[in-house]
Amino acid sequence: MHNATSDAVAHGFPPGHETPFLQIGMTDQELFQRYSSASQPLIFQLQWQIKQMLDPNDIGDRLYTYLPGKSE
Numbered sequence: 001m002h003n004a005t006s007d008a009v010a011h012g013f014p015p016g017h018e019t020p021f022l023q024i025g026m027t028d029q030e031l032f033q034r035y036s037s038a039s040q041p042l043i044f045q046l047q048w049q050i051k052q053m054l055d056p057n058d059i060g061d062r063l064y065t066y067l068p069g070k071s072e
Helices: 002-010 018-023 028-036 042-054
Strands: none
Touching: 002 018
């Protein structure tokens, strides 16, 4: 799956469904580190604010990508 992701990016395509499957084995801290080093981390920060409005008790799954605010 790592090779499929890198091959897709090398040919100008975005990664496909293999990305969420690779994230299963990552801890939350590893995911947050990746999101914070993205080219536009603001997107993940804005998604955190949306998550706070729609899922304040954090019962959703990990497929919703967000970068937690300073309070966490």
